Amino acid sequence: MNPHQRKLLTVVTEAALEGTLVREIESLGAHGYTITDARGKGDHGVRNAGWEASxxxxxxxxCDADTSRTLATHLREHYSKNYAMILYLSEVEVLRPEKF
Structure with a gap:
């Protein structure tokens, strides 16, 4: 086993942005992504997905470090002021680096 370093960018945001963000993530160089439903509480109150607007x-x-920085910067500059959004980066090790 020979692990390789990559970055994990995690974005938690409003579901209404999904289509737009997917297009931008792909256009900014990411090879793929995973999307899951999320619930929780933060500065914008409880987000329980009881209806689509919430x-x-x-x-x-x-992805690689450069792509993660490009994505995070773009999302922060274009969306974080007007939408509920948190962004964080983590170091991860992958076993199939050609996928990322």
């Missing part, structure tokens, strides 16, 4: 998603993107 639904959240979590988008996870494993």
């Amino acid at each position: 639904a959240n998603i979590r988008i996870e993107v494993v």
